[in-house]
Amino acid sequence: MSIKIALLKSGESVVADITEKGQEELISGENKICGYLFKNPYIVDLASDQEVLLLEEGETPSEDRNVGVNFTPWICLTSDEVMLVKPDWVVTIVTPIEEIVKLYEEMIDGQSS
Numbered sequence: 646m647s648i649k650i651a652l653l654k655s656g657e658s659v660v661a662d663i664t665e666k667g668q669e670e671l672i673s674g675e676n677k678i679c680g681y682l683f684k685n686p687y688i689v690d691l692a693s694d695q696e697v698l699l700l701e702e703g704e705t706p707s708e709d710r711n712v713g714v715n716f717t718p719w720i721c722l723t724s725d726e727v728m729l730v731k732p733d734w735v736v737t738i739v740t741p742i743e744e745i746v747k748l749y750e751e752m753i754d755g756q757s758s
Contacts, residue, residue, distance in 0.1 A: 648746045650689065651681065652736045659719050660749050661686035663738060666729060680729045681738070685753050686719040689745065714745065716752055 649663040662684040667676040692713030720728065741749075 648741060648749055649738050650741045650745070651683070651730070651738045653730075654734050654736060657688050657719070658690060659683060659686045660689040660716070660741060660745065661719075678732050680731050681735060682727055683719070683730055684727045686728060687716040687749070687752075688719050689741075689749075690715055690717075714748065716749065 647662055647664060648660065651659045651661070651663060653659060664682045664684075665678050666680045666682050667678055692715050
């Protein structure tokens with residue numbers, strides 16, 4: 646699995662197993678990205694009851710600080726598990742911190758049981 650967070654033009658941060666869906670061009674022989682496949686997508690955001698910590702350059706947060714996150718199904722009125730997202734809707738795709746990956750995988754594994 647390739648767990649990533651995609652920031653969309655809508656402002657949503659979507660965590661999912663994200664893969665590129667390519668389309669080969671017959672003329673040039675190049676592969677173009679025609680979309681991204683989001684498997685089991687969830688909106689991930691900070692829990693609303695968490696305070697935001699601003700740090701000065703060079704400062705690091707204390708180790709005992711916990712930050713809560715919420716996972717909300719993305720497009721919750723569908724039973725589809727895989728969705729194609731056009732590349733012009735994706736601002737960037739990043740690798741989440743280990744804790745987010747662990748929480749996401751636990752949630753997905755718990756749903757399949």
